[in-house]
Amino acid sequence: MKRKLLILTFLLVSITIVAQNTEKQKVNEVLDAWHVAASNADFEAYFGNMTKDGVFLGTDAMENWQNDEFRTFSKPYFDKGKAWSFTAVQRNIYLDESGTFAWFDELLDTQMKICRGSGVLKKVNGQWKIAHYVLSIAVPNENVDELVQIKEKKDNQLLLELKKKQ
Helix, strand or coil: CHHHHHHHHHHHHHHHHHHHHHHHHHHHHHHHHHHHHHHCCCHHHHHHCEEEEEEEECCCCCCEEEHHHHHHHHHHHHHCCCCCCCEEEEEEEEECCCCCEEEEEEEEEECCEEEEEEEEEEEECCEEEEEEEEEEECCCHHHHHHHHHHHHHHHHHHHHHHHHCC
16 A cells, blocks of 8 residues: 555656646746747737736836836837847746746846846746746946946936935
């Protein structure tokens, strides 16, 4: 009896691992296709991989784009045939227990050099869709002081404005 229970447990664990790996691969494919769509300036494919209420946080402090705003902002770039080109060079994908949410982080090769992307996907009608994406420029620790000096004046002005709105 113990042996049958052990075999059954092993089979269930194996099936779960295979299912998770399959879902992670699907998430990976969606993210890759999303980046390729931007590189190819394929507006419909790009936004087709996002949820209707998707959010894109860009590298500028004020870039908190809700889907419709992001579409409006991005459309001229896509129309010119030149959006942006991001290629993942490293990616980690995680799944919730229900299999309906995934989150990830990735290092990207971009025109801004190494960037980090992170975000959340959710299943919509059985398909993985990007619900939230955060793009950050990766800054080596030894260059942080120099970067702070470059952005200090603008950041101080923005902080004053934001604190007034609180």
